[in-house]
Amino acid sequence: MTDRFNIYRYAAPSAFYPLAGAMVPWFAAAAVLFGLAGLWLGMLVAPTDFQQGEGYRIIFIHVPASWMSMFIYLVMAFWAAIGLAFNTRLSGMMAQALAPTGALMAFLSLWTGALWGKPMWGTWWVWDARLTSELILLFLYIGYMALVAAIDDPRRADKAGGLLLLVGVVNIPIIYFSVKWWNTLHQGASVSLTKSPSMAATMLWGMLLMALCFWMYSIAVALIRVRTIMLERERNTDWVRETLEGDGK
Amino acid sequence: MLRIVTAVVARDLRLAMRRQADIVSALFFFIIVVSLFPLGIGPEPDLLRKLAPGVLWVAALLATMLSLPRLFADDHRDGTLEQLALAPHPLGLVVTGKVIAHWLVSGLPLAVLAPVLGLQFDLSTEALVVLTASILIGTPALSGIGGIGAALTLGLRGGGVLLSLLVLPLYIPVLIFGAGAVDATVSGLGGEAHLSLLAALTLAALGFAPWAAAAALRIALE
Numbered sequence: 001m002t003d004r005f006n007i008y009r010y011a012a013p014s015a016f017y018p019l020a021g022a023m024v025p026w027f028a029a030a031a032v033l034f035g036l037a038g039l040w041l042g043m044l045v046a047p048t049d050f051q052q053g054e055g056y057r058i059i060f061i062h063v064p065a066s067w068m069s070m071f072i073y074l075v076m077a078f079w080a081a082i083g084l085a086f087n088t089r090l091s092g093m094m095a096q097a098l099a100p101t102g103a104l105m106a107f108l109s110l111w112t113g114a115l116w117g118k119p120m121w122g123t124w125w126v127w128d129a130r131l132t133s134e135l136i137l138l139f140l141y142i143g144y145m146a147l148v149a150a151i152d153d154p155r156r157a158d159k160a161g162g163l164l165l166l167v168g169v170v171n172i173p174i175i176y177f178s179v180k181w182w183n184t185l186h187q188g189a190s191v192s193l194t195k196s197p198s199m200a201a202t203m204l205w206g207m208l209l210m211a212l213c214f215w216m217y218s219i220a221v222a223l224i225r226v227r228t229i230m231l232e233r234e235r236n237t238d239w240v241r242e243t244l245e246g247d248g249k
Numbered sequence: 250m251l252r253i254v255t256a257v258v259a260r261d262l263r264l265a266m267r268r269q270a271d272i273v274s275a276l277f278f279f280i281i282v283v284s285l286f287p288l289g290i291g292p293e294p295d296l297l298r299k300l301a302p303g304v305l306w307v308a309a310l311l312a313t314m315l316s317l318p319r320l321f322a323d324d325h326r327d328g329t330l331e332q333l334a335l336a337p338h339p340l341g342l343v344v345t346g347k348v349i350a351h352w353l354v355s356g357l358p359l360a361v362l363a364p365v366l367g368l369q370f371d372l373s374t375e376a377l378v379v380l381t382a383s384i385l386i387g388t389p390a391l392s393g394i395g396g397i398g399a400a401l402t403l404g405l406r407g408g409g410v411l412l413s414l415l416v417l418p419l420y421i422p423v424l425i426f427g428a429g430a431v432d433a434t435v436s437g438l439g440g441e442a443h444l445s446l447l448a449a450l451t452l453a454a455l456g457f458a459p460w461a462a463a464a465a466l467r468i469a470l471e
Contacts, residue, residue, distance in 0.1 A: 139418040178421065
């Protein structure tokens with residue numbers, strides 16, 4: 001690896017801060033582009049579903065949000081593992097920066113799911129396995145954020161939060177399957193999400209574009225947030241002072 | 250290796266016996282919570298019989314959690330915990346001992362009390378046996394997983410509430426299989442499958458959770 005491009009260099013907040021700043025506009029622009037394309041395809045081009053009418057279009061928000069909520073937790077656990085294994089400062093900050101976005105996605109997914117469920121199933125909420133485990137995922141996000149917020153020492157907060165994330169990620173499959181079995185035993189209102197009709201290609205494309213949009217949005221927002229966290233944590237260092245003075249503030 | 254575990258268990262039990270009020274108050278909390286439900290819902294035996302497994306199990310979760318903050322807090326306050334962490338024995342074994350002691354003073358009494366409270370809910374003998382067995386098998390997992398939460402929140406502001414936020418979502422599988430075992434027995438399906446899964450959860454929790462809790466303690470003690 002040459003001196004010019006050494007990925008490990010960016011593990012230092014002083015090096016990552018400008019890089020993150022340079023990346024934010026690109027990801028934000030990509031989010032807007034994908035979002036516009038996805039919404040155009042989803043709202044205008046995709047045909048009306050013959051069973052569900054126009055209401056099904058909520059899946060263009062709902063499905064990407066659910067995917068992101070699960071994926072972000074995995075990414076946070078990945079950063080937590082890196083942070084605990086290599087004792088890097090940036091990893092904990094990344095995990096913390098991602099948490100609110102992940103919680104937002106979990107909340108969005110539940111909220112849009114309820115909005116979709118009312119006209120389709122006739123009820124805002126069923127104790128379906130997926131809904132329940134999404135709710136528990138939201139609880140896990142909230143628990144992580146509460147723990148990190150309660151610890152004053154940022155290093156300890158990173159490590160304790162990281163450990164909680166790893167414990168959580170081990171537990172997620174256990175929780176998911178226990179909820180699933182519980183649900184099949186209790187199956188009261190027989191609502192099945194699994195036998196969904198095969199999707200038209202435009203719908204699928206719309207959903208994929210929206211997923212990319214959510215992906216880019218999450219990256220952009222997490223980078224903005226991690227920049228703020230870096231400045232706050234390292235406010236006593238020279239590079240922060242220089243950076244802030246360089247901005248003319 | 251076993252010696253350190255038994256030594257910690259014996260020490261924690263002796264300490265707990267000197268402060269019996271703590272144990273008793275957690276037990277009365279369990280009894281009171283369980284007794285509140287019929288008052289809130291109404292005394293119809295059919296309804297109560299249906300609710301009993303869930304109510305008893307949720308109350309057991311809460312009662313176990315009540316005593317969790319004290320798992321490490323006292324030892325942390327007087328410096329014992331740091332000495333234990335400095336000892337040549339693996340900290341995970343020490344935590345295992347503390348978890349076992351915690352179960353002996355919190356989980357085991359719950360299992361003894363549960364059949365009596367189950368009678369209030371008009372459960373059949375068979376269901377009472379399964380209820381007792383499920384609480385007996387499931388509560389060690391609660392103590393183990395709770396140990397992680399107690400170690401993570403050691404010495405924090407508002408530790409108790411935070412602890413419940415962290416730990417309760419992780420308790421859900423135990424609740425599902427514990428209450429499910431009794432439910433399945435009541436409905437005639439047989440609770441063996443649930444009890445086996447519950448035992449698997451407990452073994453996994455007792456095997457892994459103390460080491461995670463030990464890592465959390467090291468973070469807290471830094």
